[in-house]
Amino acid sequence: MIHYRQSARAKRISIKIHRTDGKVEVVYPFNVSKKQAERFVKENQDWIDKQLQSLKLCFSAPKFEFNQILKTRYHQIHIHKSNKDFALSYPEKGKYIIHTPNVSSPAYIKSIQQVLTEIYRIEAQWFLPLKTEELAKKFNFRYGRVTIRNQKTRWGSCSSENNISLNLNLMKLPDHLIEYVIIHELCHTLEKNHGKGFWSLMERCLPGSKKLDKELKKYHPQGFYF
Structure with missing residues (x-):
């Protein structure tokens, strides 16, 4: 799930992926519409998917074996x-x-x-x-x-x-x-x-x-x- 948030401090659209829970947060300034922010996310979807996959590998439970x-x-x-x-x-x-x-x-x-x-x-x-x-x-x-x-x-x-x-x-x-x-x-x-x-x-x-x-x-x- 992607969370969108407008911020007065934001100068441009940015995408942040929280490494604790994998939440995707999109922060955008008040002079940008949510539709524009959604378009930005769509344009960067491959990058988001890559980051989430990397995070999934980090958090995947290790596999242990007997006699290891x-x-x-x-x-x-x-x-x-x-x-x-x-x-x-x-x-x-x-x-x-x-x-x-x-x-x-x-x-x-x-x-x-x-x-x-x-x-x-x-x-x-x-x-x-x-x-x-x-x-x-x-x-x-x-x-x-x-x-x-x-x-x-x-x-x-x-x-x-x-x-x-x-x-x-x-x-x-x-x-x-x-x-x-x-x-x-x-x-x-x-x-x-x-x-x-x-x-x-x-x-x-x-x-x-x-x-x-x-x-x-x-x-x-x-x-x-x-």
């Missing part, structure tokens, strides 16, 4: 078939075993996802602050503190006091995108908006930043990528 081995940065997670209730064991350093009677029902898929999220949280709380410190020293940034959260849509943020919040789901991304997000937030300690000054600073620290920003949009914090 999932790898994170520091751990291997083995999925074993069990005749008993869902359970988790940690037989040795760097290895978890998920014992489950089912890998296809929504309830058990959710339980496996919850285990993975907690493992990502453990890894993120150690890895991300160290990586932030490393990159800040490399590019001569100063920041307050780093907090780790499980955010639904944002990979990171920087407060007015230069405290940085990073999403634990960054641990799902390839290394070059993790560094991109951290450098992005470090740049916000000096440039608070996304103006020319910000992107100029990003390019000095990380050439090709706009290309990386585009690549990051292929991922979603609530997705799983193995």
